[in-house]
Amino acid sequence: MLLRARPAPVALSLALALALSGCGIGKTKLNPWNWFTHEEVMTLAPKEGYPDVKEDPRELIAQVTALEVKQTQGGAIVAATGLTPTQGWWGAKLLAENDGKPVEGVMTYRFVVAWPDPGSPAANRISTPQSREVTAAAFINNVLLAEVTKVVVIGAETQRSISR
Numbered sequence: 130m131l132l133r134a135r136p137a138p139v140a141l142s143l144a145l146a147l148a149l150s151g152c153g154i155g156k157t158k159l160n161p162w163n164w165f166t167h168e169e170v171m172t173l174a175p176k177e178g179y180p181d182v183k184e185d186p187r188e189l190i191a192q193v194t195a196l197e198v199k200q201t202q203g204g205a206i207v208a209a210t211g212l213t214p215t216q217g218w219w220g221a222k223l224l225a226e227n228d229g230k231p232v233e234g235v236m237t238y239r240f241v242v243a244w245p246d247p248g249s250p251a252a253n254r255i256s257t258p259q260s261r262e263v264t265a266a267a268f269i270n271n272v273l274l275a276e277v278t279k280v281v282v283i284g285a286e287t288q289r290s291i292s293r
Contacts, residue, residue: 188285193287
């Protein structure tokens with residue numbers, strides 16, 4: 130018994146070989162290895178550049194009313210509460226002085242806040258002291274905490290310190 134080759138598989142093999150030849154080394158769009166190879170890099174920086182900010186525009190909080198240092202597993206959290214002259218102050222932060230290093234065991238922070246929007250109703254509203262309280266915190270890791278014996282937080286009118 131003789132086996133004869135069928136024309137359909139032969140024709141299919143030829144068509145497949147012809148189609149796959151388009152996937153060769155060239156820059157054809159049929160080659161899936163050539164898909165998504167055009168890369169364009171874009172920057173999000175403004176065309177005129179970033180503004181040169183040399184100093185933090187926030188100012189010292191009016192009064193530092195409370196200071197607390199709580200130990201954590203990796204160090205300590207310094208939390209300070211302050212009182213602003215009106216409502217609407219925002220962006221509170223404890224900024225470490227001396228590049229965040231203690232000087233003679235004293236770690237000093239400046240308690241800064243940003244002005245409220247001058248046109249906002251909150252900028253002119255005084256209300257109760259509780260409504261004008263702002264809290265900020267900073268973390269001191271265990272390595273740095275080993276050198277710290279006193280923490281000082283500075284405001285415009287008052288400052289608070291805590292020692293161990």
